[in-house]
Amino acid sequence: MGALDGKVAFVSGAARGQGRAHAVRMAEEGADIIGFDLCDQLQTVVYEMARPEDLEETARLVEATGRQMVAGRADVRDPSSVQEIFEQGLGELGRVDIVVANAGIFAGLGDAGRSPAAWQDSIDVLLSGVYHTCEVAIPTLIEQGDGGSIIITSSTAGLGGLYADRNATSGGIIGYVAAKHGVVGLMRVYATSLASHRIRANTIHPTGVDTPMVNNSEFARFFQEFPNAFDTTRNLLPIPWVEPVDIANAAVFLASDAARYITGVTLPVDAGFSTI
Numbered sequence: 001m002g003a004l005d006g007k008v009a010f011v012s013g014a015a016r017g018q019g020r021a022h023a024v025r026m027a028e029e030g031a032d033i034i035g036f037d038l039c040d041q042l043q044t045v046v047y048e049m050a051r052p053e054d055l056e057e058t059a060r061l062v063e064a065t066g067r068q069m070v071a072g073r074a075d076v077r078d079p080s081s082v083q084e085i086f087e088q089g090l091g092e093l094g095r096v097d098i099v100v101a102n103a104g105i106f107a108g109l110g111d112a113g114r115s116p117a118a119w120q121d122s123i124d125v126l127l128s129g130v131y132h133t134c135e136v137a138i139p140t141l142i143e144q145g146d147g148g149s150i151i152i153t154s155s156t157a158g159l160g161g162l163y164a165d166r167n168a169t170s171g172g173i174i175g176y177v178a179a180k181h182g183v184v185g186l187m188r189v190y191a192t193s194l195a196s197h198r199i200r201a202n203t204i205h206p207t208g209v210d211t212p213m214v215n216n217s218e219f220a221r222f223f224q225e226f227p228n229a230f231d232t233t234r235n236l237l238p239i240p241w242v243e244p245v246d247i248a249n250a251a252v253f254l255a256s257d258a259a260r261y262i263t264g265v266t267l268p269v270d271a272g273f274s275t276i
């Protein structure tokens, strides 16, 4: 028996990284998946973003567990595209129980990260995009009457300022930190306003996770240029970063009945980073 048997999870940014891990781990626990991703490049992002074949690979991995995945391209900045893939998934899978608002960018690097568009893209994807993803699913969660679990991926950058060197802070980085704090507010208003429907809402705050967002040459160059940008040695446990599955395991727990009375929580999965 899986922890999520009979449930359906709606996952944004499902093509790779943590989004893929959420889709696969939840499928391993018995959930079917509605997963979507932009699968395209934003001009303010200097590392390579996901491609359509990445999303196909996630669907293949989910189906290898024996579960179904409705996968499609949609942009969290565009609520109508999110609505479209959600409705397709609902049509094929019949319900939704879990929302994982995970899609994200780090538009803080290089000249592109210093452009005015980098602030705007960060807010649009990381704050408005989370709002759109949740809002699309909430009416169905309420209508079903079976409760639900909303899980929003924030960051250690949603619990503190982190960047100690003004020279290292671009508009994209400031937008990232502001949006990752902003989703805590979103989570809290969902936790309070949806509690009577037994719909829970929580944020997860990862330290560095080994995904293409941070494990890339542009990020390495950033740390070479700004060694004091922030303290990368703050993980108390002796590891440089955690794995996507570590975040997915926390999301499975929050989505499961084992967490049925956990709501309104900002859960660090950060190897102790936020303790000091």
Ligand SMILES: NC(=O)c1ccc[n+]([C@@H]2O[C@H](COP(=O)([O-])OP(=O)(O)OC[C@H]3O[C@@H](n4cnc5c(N)ncnc54)[C@H](O)[C@@H]3O)[C@@H](O)[C@H]2O)c1
Residues within 6 Å of the ligand: 012, 013, 014, 015, 016, 017, 018, 019, 036, 037, 038, 039, 040, 049, 050, 074, 075, 076, 077, 102, 103, 104, 105, 125, 129, 153, 154, 155, 156, 205, 206, 207, 208, 209, 210, 211, 212, 213, 214
């Ligand atoms: N990697 C880290 O160190 C780290 C740490 C803390 C928090 N996070 C957060 O974790 C989440 C997942 O990131 P990841 O580490 O897996 O990075 P990733 O780049 O591997 O995955 C992010 C996914 O989101 C998708 N995406 C981006 N913009 C989108 C849009 N407009 N619409 C739909 N999909 C879009 C990308 O195509 C990509 O597949 C993000 O919210 C990120 O900010 C990451």
